[in-house]
Amino acid sequence: MLRRLVAFDTTSRESNLALIHYVRDYLKGHGIDSTLVPNAEGTKANLYAAVGPVKEGGVVLSGHTDVVPVDGQPWDTDPWTLTDKGDQYYGRGTCDMKAFSAIGLAMVPHFLRARLKVPIHFALSYDEEVGCLGAHSLAERLTGAVPRPQVIVIGEPTMMTVVHAHKGARSYVTTFTGFEAHSSMTHLGVSAVHFAGEFIAFLNRLEAELEARAPKDSEFMPPMSTINVGTVHGGTAGNILARECTLLWISRLLPTDDQEEIERRAFDYLQNTLLPAMRRRHPDANIVTERRSSTPPFSPEGNDAAKALARAWSGSNVVGSVPYGTEAGIFRRTIGAPTVVCGPGDIAQAHQPNEFILKSQIDACENFMRRMVEWAEQQ
Template identity: 50%
Template sequence: MTDIQTKTAQTKNPSQAALDWIERLIAFDTTSRLSNLALIDDIAAYLAQHGVASDKIYDPTGKKANLYATIGPRDVGGIVLSGHTDVVPVDGQPWTSDPFKVVQRGGRLYGRGTSDMKSFIALCLALLPEMLKQPLSVPLHFAFSYDEEVGCLGVHGIIDFVKQGGPAPRLAIIGEPTEMQVVNAHKSVCACNTTVHGFEAHSSATHQGVNAIQVAGELIAEMNRIQREYQKPEYCDPRFEPPYTTITVGEIHGGTARNILARECRLVWDVRAVKPEHDQAILEAVKRYGAEQLEPAMKRIHAQAGIETQMVAYVPPFLPVGDNPAESLALKLAGQNSTQAVAYGTEAGIFHVGGIPAVVCGPGNIREAHKPDEYIELSQVAEGEAFLHRLIAFCRDGGSRSFLEQAA
């Protein structure tokens, strides 16, 4: 066991500041359909109290914002600490406690966003005084985004801000829950919506109408057939779990009554691909099946009946590269010798495409995300805090500049 691993193993309890910040952030209901401005304003005020300026990068509605702040010299490329502020809904989930109030039980902190991923943001904020205690040779940049959960929408504004003259980092650490394992690859996410336009009629006269729900069912059956095709060994990548590309229908909306053929049905679905070419191939296959196998019969009954499918968001895959300074640094700080791959998408691929080498490494386990009674282990919070302490020490070291200059 290395010195770093020994130190981590001995670090079981997070600081009170970290616990306080987790509680503070969880109390904000930042479900993606809502504004995150109250949370962003709270963080900005806290930074200002410590003399740290921040920039807010708003969405087109002005109701959501990213936050970008630099601790340390602004003329030296530094390290981004990236986290998303939004969380998934709790609607209909059987929580045993208030999801927006942290409850500690049995060495765990329960609450929406504890694992995914407000605990990482909380650790960054809790360690701000430590970052300011002594000058950093290399700056740390906070990049806290909106709408990651609905397609990594907000982070594009951060990339644009940097490209337009904001303090430019050399690499990024995305603190998604990996149990502090260093991750250098993840699947892409192709988010799609399909709307089936039917034609209403009485349910006793099915020959006179087009039932959009039943047509949508045929389309789902075809998606399932395509899914089985992509489970064949030649399409798989064993680094991922599961090792194949997946197709998931997450929402179905349609119909008005039992005895009316549905006029419309909407499917909300996604593809998570192990290989970049799978996304477009599957999207085109679904469109083609609708156009060639389903629409002709629909249009014989009503000319305006049909199927529309569009991609509404895309998260690029995060692919390993031969010389990734973010990966090298994270392995050094974590005391690890190998990297992992994950099935879920993150903002890492977007940073990487934007010219900023990235890595994924953060506290918590993705298995607990999006579930009722989401939680994070206290030991994971402590391990994440220890990792950031080592990062701060690295950024104070005079040699850190040369490391980042080599990464340029």
């Protein structure tokens, strides 16, 4: 199953429909109906399906189908061909995160043979790697269509340890439009680059404030919320006041910090401090900000039941947090059921050339699912 799933190039910019249709047909072959939740353009889809009696309780196994690009990465093997190298399988998505979905799907015959008293749901999403875009509509549809599950497992790579919290992330593109003038005549124009620089300085001050207010007992590493300006593009020549400057910036906030508040303060500074200052110099100046993605934080509160089950199924005593975002916050908030992140593979191998998964991790995940089935038989 992992070989099949890896063979579909589901880089986020591509369609994931070939993979989704393969899974739908595979499940159909086992008598299981799937529901597809397409994107607006119809080029991608989420999928959900249930094995066992459709009733309250049960487990949602959640995986994203997309993978990050291999462009420019020095791979030693074909990233779209699962390659067996002793203790590991190599291929794009082996670790992040087709293995979890593949193991669950491969065990469907086992799920069907069991006397499940509660359902095991599959929830496969698109566009996780570009900001968890598919998970919102998937979680909303599941909430309406499926009786409330008892536990949601997001199978991102954690080495099968139990993760109960992560930071939230929001990404933005802010475009400053100034007015060109010769750089000797600064009074005739306004430089988009200079005002973008003002905004970067503001974000630095905001980040310092977030650092100062981070809880002393923060379990995150780094312990505070962070803000990063990833790219700056602007200007055309040294002797011209820049007409345009574009920033790509990302906030990664602790569950205890408020994404809305930070966003509001940044937008307020842009609209009520910087924009008037630019327009005093030239009335055509403008600032436009577009939010590109929003991943809510995943808070540890309310996940105790899921933690207890995931620890029992995984055999892991490690419960912790991770600094990267997953779909857990979206599923937790929208469906309102206890959620954990627990899956095979090491995040250190994710997004890398020569991405691999240890075969022992596949065994560990299979054992997790076997214990999950035993639990589902006893409900």
